[in-house]
Amino acid sequence: MAPASAQSDSHSSADRRGPMSGVMVLDVTRVVAGPYCAMMFADLGATVIKVENPDDPDYTRTFPPMVDTAAGPASAFYAQYNRNKRGVTLDLRQETARAAFLKLVARADILVENFRPGVMEKLGLGYEVLKQVNPRLVYTAISGFGRTGPNASRPGYDNSGQAAGGLWSMNGYADRPPVRVGTIIGDLAASLYGAIGTLAALREAELTGLGQVVDISQQDSVLSLTENAVVRYTVANEVAGPLGNDHPFVRPYSQFACADGYVFFGGYTDKFWSITCEMFGEPQVAADPRIDTMEKRFDPAVYEAVVRPLLDRWFAARTKAELEAMAGDRVPLSAIKTIDEVIADPHIGARGMIVDVPMGEVSVAMLGLPIKLSNLGIQPHAGAPTLGEHNQTVFGDMLGMAEADIAAMCARKAE
Template identity: 40%
Template sequence: MKQPLEKIKVLDFTRVLAGPYCTMLLADMGAEVIKIEKPGTGDDTRGFGPFLNNESGYFTFLNRGKKSIELDLKNPEAIAIIKELVKEADVVIENFRPGVMKKLGLDYESLQLINERIVYASISGFGQYGPYSQRPAYDLVAQAMGGLASITGHAEHPPTRAGSSLGDMSAALYAAYGVMVALFHREQTGEGQYIDIAMVDSIFSLLESNVMRYTVDKIVPERIGSRHPISSPFDIYKANDGYIVIAVANDSLFNKLCRIMGDPGLKEDVRFSTDRARTEHENELKAIIENWLQAYTVEEAVEKINEGGVPSSPILTIDEICEDEHTRVREMLIEMEHPVAGKMKILGNPVKLSKTPVVIKNPSPLLGEHTREIIEKYKNRTKINI
C-alpha cells in the first residue's frame, strides 16, 4: 500500500525535539527524510537518555524512518553536496537560530534559486522577525513567554511548566501542517514557499479562551489549578481512595450529574442553576461532590458517572496508560527492532487514516548510516571528494 507522502523528499537540518518531531511525522506518512547530522556526534539527542544497549530511546522515537548522513556544514564541499540534494528535494526543514542558514548559504532565498518548487520551513523560539527573534529559546522559555506558565498550577504556588514540552510539540505540529498546506498549494500552482514557525506563537495560539477573556472582558486569567475558568463542575475531585476527573460544561450534563448523585433538587439551588452561577460558587459545589464521592472508590465512581452520560475518568500514571488496553488497541505504543538497541517500544502515530494508514517501516538510523549511499550519487555529478 502506498503512503501519502511516498514521493516527497525532505532534507532535515533539525535537532533535539521540535524539528525532529515534525520530520518524524512526515516520515511516518511515507516521506523520504534525509537527516543531516554533525560528524562524530550527530543530533544532541543521541546522548539523551533513557538508553537501551547504549542507544538513546529519545533519539530512536523522534527519528524513526529517517536516513542519516554526516556532513560538516562548515565544509564548502558539504554545502555543494547539499545544493545538489536540493535540486531533487521537495522540502527543507531547519531549526537553527534565525540567520544561521543564511550565513551557510542555505537559506530559503538561496535554495529557491536552485529549486523554485522547494517548500522550506524554519522552526525557532521567537520566529524569523520581531524584536525577540534573536533570543535563544527552549520549551520552558516558550511556555513562559507564550503565556502558558502564567495560567498553569495553583494560585498559591509559582507558575508551572506543563508536564510535556508543548512549545516544541505544538511548533512541530504547526510546521508539519504548514508543510502540507504548502505542498498542496504547490500542486495547484507549481510554486514553493517559505514557512516561519515560532514556538512562542505556537504556545500563544493554544491559549484559546484565556486570550478572549482578556481581549473581550479585560480579565487577566490566573492560575486556578485543574478547574475550568468558565464551567463547573470541571475539575479533579477526591474519591475515597484517590482522585477522579469530572467534566461538566453545560446545564444538561449537570442535570445528569445531579441524577447520578441521587440529588435532582441540587440543580434547583440558585447557586448551581446555571454554569456561571456554579463557577461563582465552585468551592461550595466541589465540597458537595467530594462528600458524595467518599462512598465510592475511583473505579466505582468513574463507572457510575460514565454510565450516567457524564464525562469522567481516573488520572492515569504513565505506566497505567502504557499498559492500558485502549492504548494497545489504538496502536499508540509500537514495538520496533533496532539494529543495536534491539526491541524497543516507542510512541505510535495518533493520525488514523482509513485508506493510507501509517506504516513505520524502519527504526531510527545509526549516525551516518546512509552517508555513502546518498553522497556517492552526487559525487559523480560534481566531482566532489568528501
Template identity: 40%
Template structure:
C-alpha cells in the same frame, strides 16, 4: 478517476515526498517525525561526530538515547559538514531532488552557510523551506536564543498552570517545542498543496512564541476585553463547572459535565438528585460562581465509593469522565493500544523500545505494525550518496566527513 488505483494498496498520504531535515532536538524533529509517520521520506543531515544534540540526552539503552529514539524513528541519517566543499556538493545534490528542507537554527545561521531562503529559492524554486525558531524571522527578539522553557514563560502558559498561590509550574511536556513542530508540519503540508497549483516552493516561518500565543484558547480575547488576567486553576476549567479532578474514596477521578443536561445525568449517576434541585447549581454560570460549594458536595458523594465504581456509573450514564493515568497506566490503556498509539520497535542497538504511534488515522489505509528504528549517526551515507550524488559515490560512499 483517481490516479490511485482503488484495487491497489492505498499509498500513504505523503508517499513520494522527500524531506531534508537539518533540525535537531525537538521542534523540527517533531515536525519531520509527524510527516514521516504520514509517509514522507526524511533524511536527517547531522553534524559529523556528534549528530543531533539529543543523541547525548538520557536516559540511554545500550548506549543509545531514548530521548532521540522517541522522536526519530522512520528517518535516515547522513553526516555532512556544510562548511566543506565535498559535503556541500552532496547536500546540494540532495536538495535538487528533495521537496522540503527543514531547519530550526537561530535566524541568520543558514544565511551564513550560504543556504538561506533567498539563495535556495533562486536555485531550487520547487523547494519548500520550513524554519522553526524561538521568535521567527522578524520582530525585535528575532535573533535571540530560546528554549521551550523560555517561550512557556513568555507565552503565558506557565502563568495559567498549577494552583493559585503556588510556584511557577512548567507544563509537563515541552509544549513550546511540540506546538511549534505541529504548526510547522501543518504549514509544510499547506505549502505542498500550494506548490501543486503554482509549481513554486514557499518558506514557512514558525516562531515558538507565536505558537504559544496561538494555543491560548479564549484567554487573549477575554483578557483584552475584560481586563481580567487569567491565572492558574489547578485542574478546574476557567469557565465550566464541574470540569475538574474530584477525590473519590481511593483517588482522583476526572468529571467533565459541560452542560446542564450532563450535570443532571451526573447527579443521577452519583445518586445525588439534590444537586440539580440546588439553586446554586441551576446553571453553568451559577455552578462556576459556587464552584467551591459544588466541589464539596460532589466529593461528599464520591467519597462513598471508588474511582472504578464511579467510572462505571458515569460512563453508563454517558457522562464524560476518566481516571488520572500515569505514563505506565496510559501505555497499558486498552483504548490507547486498540488505536496502535504505542508502537514496539526493534532497535539493533537499544533492543526493543516503545514509542508513540501515529495519531493521524486514514480510513482504508492499514497502519504499519512497527516503525523503522531511529538511525545511527551517518548510517545511511552510502545509500544516500549513491542515490543523490552518484558521481561522488566512488570517492565518498562509506566515508564519514572529518
C-alpha cells in the same frame, strides 16, 4: 522491551507507504522542535533524510533512557523522534558538503531546519540561495521567536516559548509561583504547526510550482495554546493567572479526589448535572433551587458552598475504575492516569498509540502517530538511523558519488 522481529529488523524507511510517499524531506534539525515535525512526514510515508554534522550530531543521541544494543548504547529519546528516517553526515561548513547538500536540495520537496535565523544564510544555504536551485522547495524554519520581529535573533528553548508565550504565567496555583507545563509543549506545538504549515505550502507548490518559507515561532505556537486568555484581556481587561485544576468560569470542571487517586469530572451542563445526581442516587439534588441551573453552579461562592462538597462526598468512597464504570458514556469523567496506566489502557492499544520500534536487536515501545488515516492501515516502523548510516545509499546510490569521495566528505575530523 522485547527482541525485534525479523520483519522489523529488515524493514527499511524506504519500504514505507502512505499519503506522503514520493515526497522527499531534508531534515536539518536537532532535539525535538523540528525532528518531530519531520518524523511525522516519515511516519506518513515521506522519504526523510536527516542531515547531521559528523563532529557535532544531534545531542539527543546521548539523552536517557539508553538501550543496550550490540553496537553500543542507543537513546530511546532520540529514536522516538527520528524513526523511519535515513541518516547522513555532512559538515555544511565544508565546500564539498555544501555541494552535495545542494544536489539533495534540487531533488527535495521540503526542507526543515531549526537553527536561529541567519545561521543557514551564514552557511551560504539560506532560502534565497536554495530557491535558485529548487524554486518549488518548501523551506520550513522553526525557531524560538520566528524569522521577523525585534527578538528574532534570540536563542530559544521550550521553556523560552512557555515563558514568552504566556503559558507559564497561567500554570500552577494562584497562591504559588507559576509552574511550567510538565512537558516540552513549546517544542511539540511548534512541530505540529510546522507540519500543518508545511503541508499547506506543499499543496500550493504542487499547484503553482513555487515554494515558500514556512516561518514557525515557539512563542507564537505557545501563545496560540492559551485558550481564552487573549480575549479575556482585550475585552474585559482580565489578566489570566494560575487556576490550579479549575476553569476560569465553567464549574464543575476540575480534578476531584477519589478512593485511590484522582479523576477529572466535567459535568457542568444542566443535562450532565441531572444525570450525575441520578447516577449517585440523589436525583432530587438536581432540583435544588440553589444549583438547579448551569449559571447558578458557575457562581464561585455557590460552587464552593454547595456543589463542590457534594462531588467530594460522592467521589471519595469510590475508586477511579468504579467512577469510570458508573459514568460510562453518560457524563464526562476520566481517571487521571499515570503513564504506566495510560500505556496499559486497552483503548490506547486499540488506537495504536503505542508502537514497537526496533533499536538494534530489541524492540522498544514508543509513542505512535496520533493522525489516523482510514486508507493507511498499520505499518511496521524502521528504527532511527545511526550516525551516517545511509551515507552510501544517499550519496552513492542517489547522487552517484564515488565511495572514496563519500568517505572523505563524511568522515569525522581527527581529534
